[in-house]
Structure formats: C-alpha cells, structure tokens
Amino acid sequence: MADEQEKQDLVWKAVGGLVGFATAWAAKKVLGFAWEKTTGKKPPADHDSLDVSLAEAIGYAVVMGVGMQVAQIVMARTARKRYDAWKALKEAAKDVVD
Template sequence: MAGSKVWSLMGLAATVGATIAARKALTTSWKVATGKEPPQNPAHPDVSIKEAVAWATVSGIAVGLARMFASRKAADYYRKSTGHLPANLEDVEV
C-alpha cells in the first residue's frame, strides 16, 4: 500500500511538472514563431480557426509527450529504487 501511494505521488509530481515545463516552453516558442501571445481560449469565436487548430494541435502533442516521458522516467526511477515496477505497470504486455 505504501508503494502505491509513493508511486501515485511520484507520477503526479512528474506529470504536473512536465505539463508546466512544456506549457512554458511552448508559450515561449509560440511567441518567437508568431510574434504574439498564444490564444488563451482557442474556443473563443474571435480567435481564428487556423490559430485555434494550430495551438490545440501543437500544445496537445507537446503536453502529451512531456507527460509520457515524465511518467516513463518516474517509473524507471521507481523500478531502480524498489526493484519492481509500480503495480499498475507490471501487468502490461510489451
């Protein structure tokens, strides 16, 4: 049970940290590439559809990849520390 709680906290911290870092990097990259701030709400009707789709696509991919890599790194660290993978990852077929 304690291992499960440790893994939950590790996984949460890793994904939250990765999400924040990816968003900051993406916002900076967007400003450099376009010369303006990214749309705060792509669903707003005053944001062009092209800009909304571009931001949603790029941010979704960047945040998704960052979270996946962070989760993998956290799982690897957990395995090295405990000698086994977290329970929710042990049964996965590769």
C-alpha cells in the same frame, strides 16, 4: 509484505502525480514560449474568441495537445524507471543488511 507493497504503490502514485503536475506546467510554459518565438504572437488565451483565426486556434490546440502528451509520456516513463531503480537499490540494500 502486502502492506509494504501497498505503501510503495502509494508512494508511486504520489510521485507520479507530482511529476505529472510539474511536467504539465513546464510543458505549457515551454510550448507557449516556443509558440511566441515561432509565430511572433502570444498564444491565444481564448480559443472561442472571434479575434483569433480558426487556423491559429486549431494550430495552437494541436501543438499544445501533442507537445503536452509527448512530455507526459517521456516524463512518466523516466520517473517510472527511476522509481524502479530506486526500489531495486532499496531491496538490494535490505538484502545486504539482513
């Protein structure tokens, strides 16, 4: 049974990693698009550049930081709920077969 638990934990780590990567990529694209539509400018590529105003650099950092974190929390919780539901369904099916 412990071996099965370790296998499930490994599966969850893999799923969680993939979900995290996909969420970060998608959130960056969506937030960049929203930034461009809202401000009329492309997101600042180099925050250290003096061509980017301090207010714009800080504003973009705040939007990206908060947006990315919210997306990660929502997706991680959703993925965990789905995984737990799948695990419970798998256990129920195992009980029926046994």
